[in-house]
Amino acid sequence: MGGNAEYFASPQTVGELVELLRYCNQQHLEYTIFGIGSNVLFSDYPNANKMYISLKELLQFEVKENRWFVSAGIPMAMLALAGELIQSEDFQFTHLLPGSLGAGIYMNAKYYQGQIGDVISRVYYLDMAEPNLEVQCIPVEECQYGYKRSLFQDKPWIIVGADISVEGYPLLSQPEIESILERYMLMKDNKSNLMQFYTFFSGEMKRLTQPNTPTFIQEIEEYRAKNKHFVHHSCGSYFKNNYDIGKSIGALVDHLQMKGTGSGGAMISPHHGNMLINVNDATSEDIIHLQMVISEAIFKEYGFIPEPEVQIIK
Ligand SMILES: Cc1cc2nc3c(=O)[nH]c(=O)nc-3n(C[C@H](O)[C@H](O)[C@H](O)COP(=O)(O)OP(=O)(O)OC[C@H]3O[C@@H](n4cnc5c(N)ncnc54)[C@H](O)[C@@H]3O)c2cc1C
Structure with a gap:
């Protein structure tokens, strides 16, 4: 869009x-x-x-002793596949989680109990305030992770990759992860297409795990299918949840009976109140209009303006 x-x-x-x-x-x-x-x-x-x-073409996955170096453009969902290859459950939450690792580090992307800030050990970045543009690194303990928060949101830094600690696990086979990466690269210009993303990662996971697909992976598949995450284009959850209220934004929108409300080619998903979907060549203006409509309704009923998670790029 x-x-x-x-x-x-x-x-x-x-x-x-x-x-x-x-x-x-x-x-x-x-x-x-x-x-x-x-x-x-x-x-x-x-x-x-x-x-x-x-940075979606910055694709490097290097297996080192006790750690992986993963570059910013690698899709987070690749970690779930790599995890299955070493029989680790630590990365299962990234299965079908759209987006690149660099953004996941920036946003502290999460699903259920898992979040990116918990699986990385060190982040490599370029500091745009430094004229020499040399790669620097910061340990995860200093990244100030919180709910959808990180230090990176306050800095003029570009994340180029991260180390992921896999101490105690068997060594991941470099050729095996590279062959998955090569198949991923065949998606070429479709790497941002949600349906293609789903087909690729769901298919690769099935290939690796069937007939013994872990329960949590099956639950993720069911949740994303039930909420029709990959049927229409969207930005995922549009607003951050406000935990002081005790209910998710999706539940508030549902309570206000706003699901299915349209604006131009955009619509509040009939399946998930915090998802604004592109059903018919929506413009960004259509989406922003829906953002305003929801914000106004929530303010009127609950007295606060929800904070968008989605970043608007001018
Ligand atoms: C259907 C759907 C379901 C989703 N479900 C979830 C979910 O369950 N949990 C969740 O947390 N998110 C979810 N999301 C949101 C999305 O997956 C995450 O926010 C993800 O981190 C975005 O990755 P991206 O590469 O697309 O980032 P982009 O949209 O390209 O960028 C997001 C932000 O990150 C910044 N950024 C990106 N890369 C870098 C970098 N290398 N260095 C510095 N800044 C950078 C950008 O400037 C921008 O502000 C969902 C999205 C969709 C469409």
């Missing part, structure tokens, strides 16, 4: 990314960083003086 950008790039290495950022600086071009784009809303009228940089 959104308009066509004048400048778009998806570097494949950190070297290419650094070169691109230097180019932007020299040319006085603004830039914005994103991953697969599953949690952002692009403006219908993109900034013509801006480079839109997706």
